[in-house]
Amino acid sequence: MSLLIKRADDIPASEITDRALYLTRRDFIRTAAVVVAAGTGPLAARTAYAQQPAPHGRRFERVTRSLLSTAEKPNPWEHITTYNNFWEFGQDKSDPALHARTLKTTPWTVAVSGECAKPATYSVEDIIGGETLEDRIYRHRCVEGWSMVIPWVGFPLANFIKRCEPTSKAKFIEFTTLADSRQMPGVREPNLRYPYIEALRLDEAMHPLTILAVGLYGEVLPNQNGAPIRLVIPWKYGFKSIKSIVKVRFVEKEPTTTWHDANPPLYGFWANVNPDIYPQESERRIGEFFKRRTLMFNGYADQVAGLYAGMNLRRFY
Numbered sequence: 001m002s003l004l005i006k007r008a009d010d011i012p013a014s015e016i017t018d019r020a021l022y023l024t025r026r027d028f029i030r031t032a033a034v035v036v037a038a039g040t041g042p043l044a045a046r047t048a049y050a051q052q053p054a055p056h057g058r059r060f061e062r063v064t065r066s067l068l069s070t071a072e073k074p075n076p077w078e079h080i081t082t083y084n085n086f087w088e089f090g091q092d093k094s095d096p097a098l099h100a101r102t103l104k105t106t107p108w109t110v111a112v113s114g115e116c117a118k119p120a121t122y123s124v125e126d127i128i129g130g131e132t133l134e135d136r137i138y139r140h141r142c143v144e145g146w147s148m149v150i151p152w153v154g155f156p157l158a159n160f161i162k163r164c165e166p167t168s169k170a171k172f173i174e175f176t177t178l179a180d181s182r183q184m185p186g187v188r189e190p191n192l193r194y195p196y197i198e199a200l201r202l203d204e205a206m207h208p209l210t211i212l213a214v215g216l217y218g219e220v221l222p223n224q225n226g227a228p229i230r231l232v233i234p235w236k237y238g239f240k241s242i243k244s245i246v247k248v249r250f251v252e253k254e255p256t257t258t259w260h261d262a263n264p265p266l267y268g269f270w271a272n273v274n275p276d277i278y279p280q281e282s283e284r285r286i287g288e289f290f291k292r293r294t295l296m297f298n299g300y301a302d303q304v305a306g307l308y309a310g311m312n313l314r315r316f317y
């Protein structure tokens with residue numbers, strides 16, 4: 001970390017402005033304080049400097065445009081690959097870009113088990129193989145109050161689920177992230193229980209908006225964004241979109257999930273974006289200065305509200 005500490009008067013003004021624009025307001029104030037005080041030390045190291053954006057990876061050959069994309073302008077590669085949440089690589093937004101570089105993503109397999117007719121260990125190549133890859137530009141809303149627009153490359157999770165042939169008992173689908181402490185320094189920290197686990201009700205998982213993402217901006221997914229394969233479910237808070245998946249399990253009962261287990265009142269199992277539940281009424285789009293109003297189901301209400309008909313969304317948050 002110490003290599004990243006620069007004196008404030010070494011930072012070009014352009015870098016300060018650019019960086020400040022996409023920090024949260026609290027971080028922005030801290031950064032400003034650091035700049036004014038020409039401070040160094042841990043605070044400066046933590047807040048003042050962006051990581052290098054991810055190097056560019058292999059481009060996918062055929063990616064079709066999806067009608068399910070938002071028309072909003074995507075955030076640039078630099079934002080999406082340097083401002084990340086991936087606690088297996090550290091808690092700061094800049095940690096994953098720094099520490100995930102060395103994650104080994106080939107070979108990679110996903111072990112499928114539980115209530116299904118085709119339990120097996122699938123290679124990522126096999127999972128992606130027969131799929132038509134699509135550009136899916138989605139809004140992303142983190143429970144911490146920031147948002148981005150991200151041009152994923154992926155395909156409906158439903159396609160993979162059908163291949164696994166869930167039985168009639170399967171009501172939920174559970175996902176697990178790799179937890180290899182040799183590659184993932186965060187896994188040794190006592191902040192969350194690893195491996196990271198997330199789950200969806202099966203009908204949510206089968207919804208056409210729910211995808212397995214394998215790329216970003218037409219290229220192979222950078223490690224910090226959850227390579228080689230991650231879930232993206234755009235109407236829920238970001239923590240549901242689990243990264244670097246190594247296991248899938250079909251189950252009858254609602255599984256215990258990492259964030260919900262860590263703090264149930266704060267992180268509901270459902271995690272549907274809901275501006276009516278304090279303090280989620282507004283968000284800051286990374287790259288913008290003023291806040292925007294958060295939309296019900298993150299703007300996907302027309303497509304997904306029906307999944308929750310008759311459910312009290314204040315109780316099942």
Ligand SMILES: Nc1nc2c(c(=O)[nH]1)N[C@H]1C(S)=C(S)[C@@H](COP(=O)(O)O)O[C@H]1N2
Pocket residue numbers: 080083084085086087088140141142143177196224225226237238239240241242243244
């Ligand atoms: N395994 C794992 N998956 C994870 C997380 C994590 O810490 N570990 N963070 C979640 C949160 S809170 C968010 S907002 C998104 C961030 O994805 P991004 O860095 O690609 O934008 O990943 C989600 N998936």
Ligand SMILES: [Mo]
Pocket residue numbers: 085141142143144237238239
């Ligand atoms: Mo998040």
